[in-house]
Amino acid sequence: MTEEKEYKCILYKKKDNVATITLNRSKSLNALNTALLTELREVLEDIEIDAEVRVVVITGVGDKAFCAGADINEILDKTPQEARVWSWWVQGVLTRIETIKNPVIAKINGFCLGGGLELAMACDFRIASETAIFGLPETNLAIIPGGGGTQRLPRLIGKTKAMELLMTTEQIDAAEAFRLTLVNTVVPVDELDLEVDELIEKLLSKSSATLGTLKYAVNRGIEMNLEYALEYEAECFGAALATEDAREGLKAFLEKRKPEFKGR
Ligand code: CO8
Numbered sequence: 001m002t003e004e005k006e007y008k009c010i011l012y013k014k015k016d017n018v019a020t021i022t023l024n025r026s027k028s029l030n031a032l033n034t035a036l037l038t039e040l041r042e043v044l045e046d047i048e049i050d051a052e053v054r055v056v057v058i059t060g061v062g063d064k065a066f067c068a069g070a071d072i073n074e075i076l077d078k079t080p081q082e083a084r085v086w087s088w089w090v091q092g093v094l095t096r097i098e099t100i101k102n103p104v105i106a107k108i109n110g111f112c113l114g115g116g117l118e119l120a121m122a123c124d125f126r127i128a129s130e131t132a133i134f135g136l137p138e139t140n141l142a143i144i145p146g147g148g149g150t151q152r153l154p155r156l157i158g159k160t161k162a163m164e165l166l167m168t169t170e171q172i173d174a175a176e177a178f179r180l181t182l183v184n185t186v187v188p189v190d191e192l193d194l195e196v197d198e199l200i201e202k203l204l205s206k207s208s209a210t211l212g213t214l215k216y217a218v219n220r221g222i223e224m225n226l227e228y229a230l231e232y233e234a235e236c237f238g239a240a241l242a243t244e245d246a247r248e249g250l251k252a253f254l255e256k257r258k259p260e261f262k263g264r
Helices: 033-049 081-098 113-124 137-141 149-157 159-168 173-181 188-202 208-223 226-241 244-254
Strands: 004-008 010-015 018-023 054-060 065-067 104-108 111-113 125-130 133-135 184-186
Touching: 010 033, 018 065, 018 226, 033 065, 033 081, 054 113, 065 104, 065 244, 081 113, 081 208, 104 113, 104 188, 111 113, 125 188, 133 173, 137 159, 137 188, 149 159, 159 226, 173 184, 184 188, 208 226, 208 244
Parallel strands: 018 054, 054 104, 065 111, 104 125, 111 133, 125 184
Antiparallel strands: 004 010, 010 018
8 A cells, every 4th residue: 555645845655664755855956954854854753653664765856866965045044053953953853764763775866965965874775876976065165064974974984085075075976985885886877766676675574673673783882882882782682582573583494484574
């Protein structure tokens, strides 16, 4: 069954356990304004408690841009105090992508700049078309990334190259983004849907409960020192083993059959 919901700045579709969120402000290359981010937050909150959703895809409408960044029209008149609060709020919306129970795939189909790259970096997977362009151009505007870019980019690709990209605002193509491990895969434009569908298939074949626990273990643990992180991993291991799916997965292996997971 397909469920669609209308928003002003995004499109939302739920089909076959996959929720697809499409940034839908084509006239401004899907720039993130407060209205869009508010809708994104709302839809992520809905997904969090929707047991039917097992994988989330975020993409941009059209083939020119995934997202060209925060809407520059909204930035100019902010006071420093407002900017600080706004940055904190935007970070909260994007962090929700990181903490949501499901794997989230950024399907990147063009410009992926500024806040757009910050959004993509909060996702668990970045699958890009060959035409995608990446960059954090904020310093061209004499501002800095405020949606997590100064923190997630060095964590993903290392400080050396991150500092260079942040300071020079050099834009890189998809092949370079792949070389830097900023993206998982690069495919020709007309193969983007198929590539993402194949990844979704793989994720759907797993227990959604297990993937949720795994996501927390990686995302939380990487921010801890190794001692605490290993302790946290052990907690998560226990939580994973407590699920019905773990019983089923282990039994199915021993009985030489395919497991049937229920997501609990
Ligand atoms: N905000 C608002 N409007 C935009 C944005 C944007 N980020 N990007 C593009 N647009 C608009 C353009 O103004 C234009 O509108 P119009 O048709 O009314 O003139 C339309 O989209 C099409 O854009 P272009 O004509 O410029 O298209 P081009 O193909 O010539 O260029 C580019 C494409 C290279 C992507 C170009 O549009 C560009 O450089 N865009 C701005 C990229 C940028 O600087 N992004 C960073 C924004 S700042 C940011 O993201 C801060 C993040 C902080 C996160 C929030 C936490 C606080």
